[in-house]
Amino acid sequence: MAGTDPAVPPRLRLGLLDRPRDLRKMTEALALGRELAATAPMRALGLTETAPGPGRTTDADVAAYLRAHVRPYPHLCGTAPMGHASDAHAVVDSRGRVRGVPGLRVADASILPDVPSVATNLTVIMLAELIADAMGGGRVP
DSSP: OOOSOTTSOOOOOOOTTOSHHHHHHHHHHHHHHHHHHTSHHHHTTTOOOOSSOTTOOSHHHHHHHHHHHOOOOSSOOOSSOBOOTTOTTOOBOTTOBBTTSTTOBOOSGGGOSSOOSSOHHHHHHHHHHHHHHHHTOOOOO
16 A cells, blocks of 8 residues: 555556466466468468567466456456355445445446456446436436
8 A cells, every 4th residue: 555645646556467367367368369360361361460479488488478468458347346245255246335434335347246348338337327316326417
């Protein structure tokens, strides 16, 4: 935590690739991308690999590249995920109510349990409207 001053931006440490499984999955994804790029239809496009580059072939080389270059998607999701009361990681319930803080609701991407596979803004608009409906507020005209 950076501190309790609300004027100081929070420090977020996302732990990207901290778990061996995460690094393995990213290495596998890169290998799959290379495999797809090596198919005849893709080769016909005349594209070449720029990152991490064809010279990085060993798992250690690829892992070093990934650790140095993997960055978060700019729309953070799931930093305060919603979930069932039995989920120790869930911060809010399905109506956006913050557990342990009466009267406080959250209706943004932080409560999404997973990153959506569509535009984040549309998902958050839908989520906020559902939470507003649950509060009895409905849509704003």
